[in-house]
Amino acid sequence: MIFLQAATSTASGFNYIMLFGTLAMVSLTLGIVFFVIFHQRKVTRFNAELKKMEDEKQQALLNASIKFQEEERNRIAADLHDDVGPLLATARLYLNENIIHQEPASQLQSVFSAKQIIDDAIQLIRNISHSMMPPTLKNFGLESAMGDLFQKINGSGTLNASVRFHDYRTRLKLDQELLIFRIVQELINNIIKHSNAGFIHLTQNANATHSYFRLHHDGKGLLQDDFERMSHNSAGLGLKNITSRVRVLNGRIFFEIDPSHTYYKVTIEIPKDATL
Numbered sequence: 001m002i003f004l005q006a007a008t009s010t011a012s013g014f015n016y017i018m019l020f021g022t023l024a025m026v027s028l029t030l031g032i033v034f035f036v037i038f039h040q041r042k043v044t045r046f047n048a049e050l051k052k053m054e055d056e057k058q059q060a061l062l063n064a065s066i067k068f069q070e071e072e073r074n075r076i077a078a079d080l081h082d083d084v085g086p087l088l089a090t091a092r093l094y095l096n097e098n099i100i101h102q103e104p105a106s107q108l109q110s111v112f113s114a115k116q117i118i119d120d121a122i123q124l125i126r127n128i129s130h131s132m133m134p135p136t137l138k139n140f141g142l143e144s145a146m147g148d149l150f151q152k153i154n155g156s157g158t159l160n161a162s163v164r165f166h167d168y169r170t171r172l173k174l175d176q177e178l179l180i181f182r183i184v185q186e187l188i189n190n191i192i193k194h195s196n197a198g199f200i201h202l203t204q205n206a207n208a209t210h211s212y213f214r215l216h217h218d219g220k221g222l223l224q225d226d227f228e229r230m231s232h233n234s235a236g237l238g239l240k241n242i243t244s245r246v247r248v249l250n251g252r253i254f255f256e257i258d259p260s261h262t263y264y265k266v267t268i269e270i271p272k273d274a275t276l
Helices: 002-094 097-101 104-132 135-140 142-155 174-194 224-230 237-248
Strands: 160-165 199-206 210-217 252-257 264-271
Touching (some): 002 104, 097 104, 135 142, 142 160, 142 199, 174 210, 174 237, 174 264, 237 252
Antiparallel strands (some): 199 210, 210 264
């Protein structure tokens, strides 16, 4: 009898243990399920916010690119209207219908004056065209165009400028070279305007997959966080143009300071197989 009571007590205790164990397992399972659901929702919200930020960034880059193109068109239109237009209008005055009633000597002088004015207009149009596509870049490539640019900077006497290409045996596509040239131009303009640099030096290197253009200077410079913040400001149109051009090239750009803290470095990384 005592044995049966002990067995019954042991069975009841075992049942309680099983019940509590089952409840604990169910609670743990529910906890894990709720945690996974909560985590998935959190990840979903994070991805949605990340996508929204990326969309906003893309829209800002697009707006900057459109604004840049519109400013380029306005600049060209202004140059044609303010400079070329008056020259052609003046040439027309010399070649009006009254010229046939003038003395031969006066006719020759009018034609000569009109020719000089038309030559000036042609030169202005050529300058406008060159600003859109530098002839050295088109005919001889990026290395020669950069050499010309840095030679002009160095010749100004304002700072020591030099350039060295190490691995540029095969040219990139002309559109790619023009984008890189404009990026470097914009960076140089910012350095000249804001950094108070004493020297500026450009190097080019490449490996099997990428080309690298590194701009060094000893003035006041930007770090990556500064560039990211300023390129999102409405006033940072130049930096937005740099960002949009780098993105068109499927490249990346890095702003950093040398460990010695003696100069800043901007690296432009362009994949060789980038397509526009």
